Amino acid sequence: MAQYARNAAAVAVIRLRNPPVNALSLTVLQALEDGLKRADADPSVKAVMICGENGKFSAGADIQGFSSPKRQGIALGPLVSLIERSEKPVVAAIEGIALGGGLEVALGCHFRVAHVQARMGLPEVTIGLLPGAEGTQRLPRLIGVPAALDLITTGRHIPATEALKLGLVDEVVEENTVEAGIRLANKLIASVSLENVSSKENRELCKHARILTGCPAGQPLGPRRLSLKPIPRLPNMEAFLSEALVKVKKQARGCLAPELCFQAVKAATEQPFADGVQRERELFNILLTSGQAQALQYAFFAERAVQRWTTLSGASWKSASPQPIRRAAVIGLGTMGRGIVTSLVKANIPVVALEQDVEYLNTGRKAVMLLLEREAMKMGQDAQSLDFHNPARLQFTVDFDGLRDVDLVIEAVFENMALKKEIFKKLSGICKPGAFLCTNTSALNIDEIASATSHPQQVIGTHFFSPAHVMRLLEIIYGRHTSPAAIATAMQLAKAMKKVGVVVGNCFGFVGNRMMFPYVQQAVFLLEEGSRPENVDQVIEDFGFKIGPFRMSDLAGLDVGWRSRKGQGLTGASLPPGTPARQRHGRRYSPLPDLLCEQGRFGQKTGKGWYQYEKAGGRTARPDPWLHSFLSEYRDTHQIKTRFIDQEEILERCLFSLINEGFNILAEGIASGPEHLDVIYINGYGWPKHKGGPMFYASTVGLPRILAKLQKYSEAHPDVPELRPSAFLKKLVAAGNPPLKEWMSCSGSQSSKL
Ligand SMILES: CCCCCCCCCCCCC/C=C/C(=O)SCCNC(=O)CCNC(=O)[C@H](O)C(C)(C)COP(=O)(O)OP(=O)(O)OC[C@H]1O[C@@H](n2cnc3c(N)ncnc32)[C@H](O)[C@@H]1OP(=O)(O)O
Numbered sequence: 001m002a003q004y005a006r007n008a009a010a011v012a013v014i015r016l017r018n019p020p021v022n023a024l025s026l027t028v029l030q031a032l033e034d035g036l037k038r039a040d041a042d043p044s045v046k047a048v049m050i051c052g053e054n055g056k057f058s059a060g061a062d063i064q065g066f067s068s069p070k071r072q073g074i075a076l077g078p079l080v081s082l083i084e085r086s087e088k089p090v091v092a093a094i095e096g097i098a099l100g101g102g103l104e105v106a107l108g109c110h111f112r113v114a115h116v117q118a119r120m121g122l123p124e125v126t127i128g129l130l131p132g133a134e135g136t137q138r139l140p141r142l143i144g145v146p147a148a149l150d151l152i153t154t155g156r157h158i159p160a161t162e163a164l165k166l167g168l169v170d171e172v173v174e175e176n177t178v179e180a181g182i183r184l185a186n187k188l189i190a191s192v193s194l195e196n197v198s199s200k201e202n203r204e205l206c207k208h209a210r211i212l213t214g215c216p217a218g219q220p221l222g223p224r225r226l227s228l229k230p231i232p233r234l235p236n237m238e239a240f241l242s243e244a245l246v247k248v249k250k251q252a253r254g255c256l257a258p259e260l261c262f263q264a265v266k267a268a269t270e271q272p273f274a275d276g277v278q279r280e281r282e283l284f285n286i287l288l289t290s291g292q293a294q295a296l297q298y299a300f301f302a303e304r305a306v307q308r309w310t311t312l313s314g315a316s317w318k319s320a321s322p323q324p325i326r327r328a329a330v331i332g333l334g335t336m337g338r339g340i341v342t343s344l345v346k347a348n349i350p351v352v353a354l355e356q357d358v359e360y361l362n363t364g365r366k367a368v369m370l371l372l373e374r375e376a377m378k379m380g381q382d383a384q385s386l387d388f389h390n391p392a393r394l395q396f397t398v399d400f401d402g403l404r405d406v407d408l409v410i411e412a413v414f415e416n417m418a419l420k421k422e423i424f425k426k427l428s429g430i431c432k433p434g435a436f437l438c439t440n441t442s443a444l445n446i447d448e449i450a451s452a453t454s455h456p457q458q459v460i461g462t463h464f465f466s467p468a469h470v471m472r473l474l475e476i477i478y479g480r481h482t483s484p485a486a487i488a489t490a491m492q493l494a495k496a497m498k499k500v501g502v503v504v505g506n507c508f509g510f511v512g513n514r515m516m517f518p519y520v521q522q523a524v525f526l527l528e529e530g531s532r533p534e535n536v537d538q539v540i541e542d543f544g545f546k547i548g549p550f551r552m553s554d555l556a557g558l559d560v561g562w563r564s565r566k567g568q569g570l571t572g573a574s575l576p577p578g579t580p581a582r583q584r585h586g587r588r589y590s591p592l593p594d595l596l597c598e599q600g601r602f603g604q605k606t607g608k609g610w611y612q613y614e615k616a617g618g619r620t621a622r623p624d625p626w627l628h629s630f631l632s633e634y635r636d637t638h639q640i641k642t643r644f645i646d647q648e649e650i651l652e653r654c655l656f657s658l659i660n661e662g663f664n665i666l667a668e669g670i671a672s673g674p675e676h677l678d679v680i681y682i683n684g685y686g687w688p689k690h691k692g693g694p695m696f697y698a699s700t701v702g703l704p705r706i707l708a709k710l711q712k713y714s715e716a717h718p719d720v721p722e723l724r725p726s727a728f729l730k731k732l733v734a735a736g737n738p739p740l741k742e743w744m745s746c747s748g749s750q751s752s753k754l
Helices: 026-041 063-067 072-085 101-108 122-126 134-143 143-154 161-164 179-193 198-213 239-251 256-270 273-288 291-305 335-348 358-386 418-430 446-450 484-496 512-529 533-543 551-555 558-567 592-598 625-637 647-668 674-684 694-701 703-716 728-736 740-746
Strands: 002-006 013-016 047-052 089-092 097-099 110-117 119-122 171-172 328-331 350-353 394-397 406-411 436-439 459-464 473-478 500-504
Touching: 002 026, 002 198, 002 239, 013 026, 013 179, 013 694, 026 047, 047 101, 047 179, 063 291, 072 101, 089 101, 089 179, 097 101, 101 119, 101 134, 101 436, 110 161, 110 179, 122 143, 122 256, 122 291, 134 143, 134 256, 134 273, 143 239, 161 171, 161 473, 161 512, 179 551, 239 256, 256 273, 256 291, 273 291, 291 694, 328 335, 335 350, 335 358, 335 459, 350 358, 358 394, 358 694, 394 406, 406 418, 418 436, 418 446, 436 484, 446 459, 473 484, 473 674, 484 500, 512 533, 512 551, 512 592, 512 625, 512 647, 512 674, 533 551, 533 647, 551 558, 592 625, 647 674, 647 694, 647 703, 647 728, 674 694, 674 740, 694 740, 703 728, 728 740
Parallel strands: 013 047, 047 089, 089 110, 097 119, 110 171, 328 350, 328 406, 350 394, 406 436, 436 459, 473 500
Antiparallel strands: 002 013, 459 473
16 A cells, blocks of 8 residues: 655655555555555645655565566556656655565655665566566656666666666655655645745745755646657767677577567657557567466566475474574685685675685686776775785685684585595584584485585585575575575575575485486487487577577586596496496497597586687687587497488477476475475576576466377387476376466475475
8 A cells, every 4th residue: 555644844755555565566556556546635735756665665566467467567557647647746765675666656755865874776687577667768768768678678686876867866865765765755746836026035946956956947847747848869879779689689588578668669769658668568568468477477486485495304494593603614625616615705694614625725816806896896896895915804714723613614625525524523523513414416415415424404504506606596405404595595595695595305316416317318319319409409499598508517617527437337347247338227329428538528627528619718609510429420330310300399398308307306395396496496407587497487388288299209118218308297187277376285295285
């Protein structure tokens, strides 16, 4: 709702109220409209001020409402116009946030005062929409086309100080914003009422008020009505717009909203306000009914849903309390360790960084300092807070004794169980009993690592993604003995590092990599059968992934998987003699990646992998004729008939096998809902956000279709268990293909009963 109150000095105050963020629901909009009409009808009201309850102006339209049959958006544009047309001055007092429709309401107001800590933005593009309450037409008139285009197509939030520089707000205050708004409203009242009074003193006062408000005599509000303002012209508008479109398209990578945002702003430069609004509505409607908006809005809520974690044994976010982390340590300053140290420093957590010897320590120290300097450059003025040259904030050591008083340790040495256990045994003896012991692993068994310590309840997996100071995902893995406090603390740590933590159970590869195995496996099988790496990558990148499986493998290094397969006895010296080349444990196996590694083709680092590169460490992947003939010879050797594989089969075999594993994971209770899998894939594996994550995508394709396709591929490849449809998928299809929200109630896993 919105609360209406009268101020003694003839200012009506309308306070938007819809906790926690004053989202604009139908009820709020109705109350706002009622308040405006009431103020208009009351002759004793001379000005209106709009603010938000609890220190927040508004986070914009209620996103839930976009998927409900009664779409509230429709009502917002006319309401903003109603505010703007008011004959009584309307002031927006912006505290906390004014986002999306919230900012559009403020743009309808004649004056905007913001608290210095407020943030503003039009983030609709991030949920697949555009500012559909006339914002694409008003904002360019107020701050110019380049700045408006930037805000609208990126959705970035800006601080009040930047908003002031852009002219988005009239005043920034450090004191109580509502009082500042009322004060301004009173001055505006004085400006209007003094207009017709002829004493010299009043004329002076009036002049002062006009300077303050920028309103010429006789037209107190005209210039403040943004719909009446012309668009500030650029000398080279056409050239500017064509360049901007190229940039927007490049960044959008198949996402529709940024380009339609651009079109709406372009309409503002070409058409009168009313026609621009009409165009905005048409474009908004296209987006609203596009599957992309639904996917992006699902992703928004999924990211929030995973904060409410639960475990199979019944622990949950509701009852577990995070412990404060006053000081942390990182063991190992390889690529991952360096990124983790950087993330901790950025989160203002003092860090002790440990390496095995002075030589490694010095190399690691240099690399960390370089990363931090780059981060500081990006942060500009705020970089002072990093203070990373201060030993109290960041310390380097080779001495485990330096870890005695830390609250949390993140071990980030390479993936070797024996080494990790040795380190955890040491930590168990050195660290204080309450210290949390985290292991950065992408697949290893948390329980086995914990067994090396005397406090297994303190041990938890924290799977960071590379580069760790950039990637948002943190997979948090609880073992059999991990305490709820350890989980809550890891989640809190993720938040402090501005990452999204997702709690999952302990199994080989956890969630992300476990689902990745069948996907990569299918990609390699497709090469055996007739595809080339560039064909497979193209299909996956056209789908929207940032990078296909072979380019990804070259980037990560083929030797990583090779080492792991050798460790598992799948290849190398420990492979029993007589093992068939393309079979392991009765299942189909492709030795192709092993053969490439045996040739020293580790990917980008060696200049050759699935592709060729300009040099070792090069980044431009080019199809490699050597690899093409190698594949032909391989097929001849193994008597595989080369066939043409179409895009549909490539996409389905790669993605449906990944999704199939997702259903197995859900059935086992390794993750407590499909949202977890989707958040992991969007934030850690480059799944296109506008396709909502693999499980959401499965729901849009339709589970019966996925099942039928898996059945077909499984029949064609009976020696590939990963293509055999998951029992849970079959169950859901038998249950009538329920919506994603209802899947877990059919799972029968314990987590669904919590
Ligand atoms: C048939 C159709 C015809 C169409 C005709 C054309 C007419 C056109 C008119 C259309 C007009 C519409 C135009 C306007 C569109 C919009 O405004 S879209 C919304 C834009 N706003 C946003 O995207 C902001 C989203 N929110 C955030 O970024 C953050 O939540 C925050 C506000 C910055 C706060 O962050 P933080 O403090 O970290 O808290 P959170 O955990 O994120 O959020 C707290 C809870 O609040 C919920 N929430 C947040 N924002 C919204 C929202 N806008 N709507 C609904 N709910 C919201 C969030 O989910 C959290 O909930 P819980 O998890 O339950 O706690």
